[in-house]
Amino acid sequence: MKNNPKWYYEEKQSGVDYLDPKIAQEYDKEHLKFRNFKEEAEQIVQALEITKHDTVLDIGCGTGGIALNLVKYCNKVICVDISREMLDVLETKAKKQNINNIETQSAGFLTYKHEGHDKVDKIVSKFALHHLPDFWKSVALLKMAEILKTGGKLYLSDLIFTFNVDDHKKSISELINRMNDAAGDSMTGETEIHIRDEFSTYDWIMEGLLEKSGFSIDYKHTEADNFVEYVCSKL
Numbered sequence: 001m002k003n004n005p006k007w008y009y010e011e012k013q014s015g016v017d018y019l020d021p022k023i024a025q026e027y028d029k030e031h032l033k034f035r036n037f038k039e040e041a042e043q044i045v046q047a048l049e050i051t052k053h054d055t056v057l058d059i060g061c062g063t064g065g066i067a068l069n070l071v072k073y074c075n076k077v078i079c080v081d082i083s084r085e086m087l088d089v090l091e092t093k094a095k096k097q098n099i100n101n102i103e104t105q106s107a108g109f110l111t112y113k114h115e116g117h118d119k120v121d122k123i124v125s126k127f128a129l130h131h132l133p134d135f136w137k138s139v140a141l142l143k144m145a146e147i148l149k150t151g152g153k154l155y156l157s158d159l160i161f162t163f164n165v166d167d168h169k170k171s172i173s174e175l176i177n178r179m180n181d182a183a184g185d186s187m188t189g190e191t192e193i194h195i196r197d198e199f200s201t202y203d204w205i206m207e208g209l210l211e212k213s214g215f216s217i218d219y220k221h222t223e224a225d226n227f228v229e230y231v232c233s234k235l
């Protein structure tokens, strides 16, 4: 960004390259091997108590698996992703499904511009914040807190580690094996890239980042020592 100081982080794709049109086109097929977007969206609607009046920001929305299901329960979803290619897939699906109450912006957590909008009621971010190193996660969370209405809610879920550091080899190899069983070779390769080149962090770090950035954690759910969901309120 033009006006940022020289030390400011330049957001780029780290790890899996979601700017690659082939990866964007195949994303839903690969993820549907181990996910159910409709059920995930319905669970978020419940957890955040989303209503028909709400404007929701989905940041790092990808191909809109969650956003395009959520939008049926709210007024509007603002869909933000750094990859134009992922948003292209989202927009094509929205058109096919006759969904008009979405807006898209190709931007990162740090570069997103919330101009011309009121503060939003809810924010959702799934499997995306790990693309930023920890310090920049806190800057992104601070920005989310600024965009969110007071009392508004954030749903954050990601590959976040709850194992002890001395168990990391065992826990990560179990994760890789589980991904292989659930989704085969391509997702195994992506998980290896994720661990090696992306910035998943520990839950105790993430909780400090959330709390120092203006959120209180209302609910935490952990699965298999490497996946965590948080529901947070803006203080």
Ligand SMILES: C[S@@+](CC[C@H](N)C(=O)[O-])C[C@H]1O[C@@H](n2cnc3c(N)ncnc32)[C@H](O)[C@@H]1O
Pocket: 011, 012, 013, 014, 018, 019, 031, 059, 060, 061, 062, 063, 064, 065, 066, 080, 081, 082, 083, 086, 107, 108, 109, 110, 125, 126, 127, 128, 131, 132
């Ligand atoms: C694993 S996908 C998750 C997509 C979607 N949230 C889901 O649940 O399927 C990660 C997404 O984060 C996006 N991403 C990577 N770095 C980003 C950044 N700095 N800011 C915003 N989005 C980013 C990628 O382009 C990709 O679409």
